[in-house]
Amino acid sequence: MVCEEIRQFLLEVDWDASRREQALESLKHLEQCETCRAAMHEFDELRLVLAPAALPEPRDGWESMQRRLVKTIPPARNVWIRPVMAMAATVVLVVLGFKAGQRESTGPARTLATTDKPRVEPPEPAIATPELSHTLKAFRTVSPVYDGYAGWMVVSRGTSEIGILPNPVSSAARMLALRLDLWQNDRSISNADLVVVDGQSADLTLPLKGGRLLHYRVGTSMDDPTRLTIGIEVKNQGGGEPVAAMATALKIQPGHKQTVGKLATTNGDYELKIDFAGAAPASETP
């Protein structure tokens, strides 16, 4: 081995000084001890025999296997179970690589907010279509655990929730994929991906830094998937009056990001933006 190869090898094995000393001592010992040499050859032989075979993918692919295994588990109904939130988060965070930023709002806000009328901004880059398909896939993976009773799923940094409906979702239902983005003084303080069955409402609460809570109520229409009602409240953790609140109805455009409304408070301006990726069937077509 030339010097360059030795240096590269040393980096690869990532040994510290004590590990190098141990290795050196072991090699010296091996030169003198026939019993240990024999053991080493046997270890090599065992390693060779037990070496991992090249791992093929399952016959129908990883996703299919995952779905099959999850379907093996009998569904839970009409319950709100926190661990599934983590499962949903795992799935969705993995498939979306979602990186929302949350920043803490500072200073007290005493004034209840006022609202602007929703207006459509010039189109900004929206959620990419592949992300919609990943989000829907994730929802479809989680949904069988609830025997089709899951009505919505939200994923935000550090938290996720699933909403359970009193009745199972119809096979003809569609899912809307939205990204909710709340800004305060030109900084994004909360960013959440929501998939919701059309005709259903999602009531969800997300933590904000500084101990505040952000509550959304997003209502959808079965007749017109581009029509939404949105209510938003920012509250202190102890409860009491909201520090900011707004409710509005709006039409959303697939593939567009638009401002839902602005809230002027003594603590600064809040602005809610919504990004609508589109609608797709809630269940997979056979």
Added chain:
Amino acid sequence: MPDKGWSEQEWRTLVANEVVRSFQLFYKIAYGVLEDADAAEDACQQALVKVLPRRRELRCDDSLRSWMAKVVLNESLAMRRRRRAEKLMLEDQTIPHRSTPNTADQELREAVKDAVESLPEHLRLIVSLRQLDGLSGAVVAEILGCSEAHVCRQFHVAMASLRVALREFKSERQSSKKVG
């Protein structure tokens, strides 16, 4: 660390959560034993069916992941035994002349795998994860929820047992050659 006070629904959800997180690891463990993709997938599913009604067996100091990994490994080993028994039955009773004789390497491989199977459960899992699945000591320690040093010591104990089995196999083969 999960506790034992789960409702049935919470338990199913925990298991589903773990399946979503670790199903590739479980498949890898099963494939390491069975060397057959379909059988490995079946073994994972069988293991899951066995796990579901056994929530009271999970001790508080177990991690669900390592417990499920043990169940998958044991199910895979049981499936391997069944498949081998079926194969032997076919060879012995139905089509004796069509059986392919094992090569020396295959025999050695089978003998070592048998020796792995006869190890205590915790050692078996460590060997399976370290050797059959090619995972590093650090990763195995993370899966089992113990220290890397502990994995290293246990792995050494297991390999010492396997060395004995290897020597026995060789000496048997040697003596059968002499007899032949």
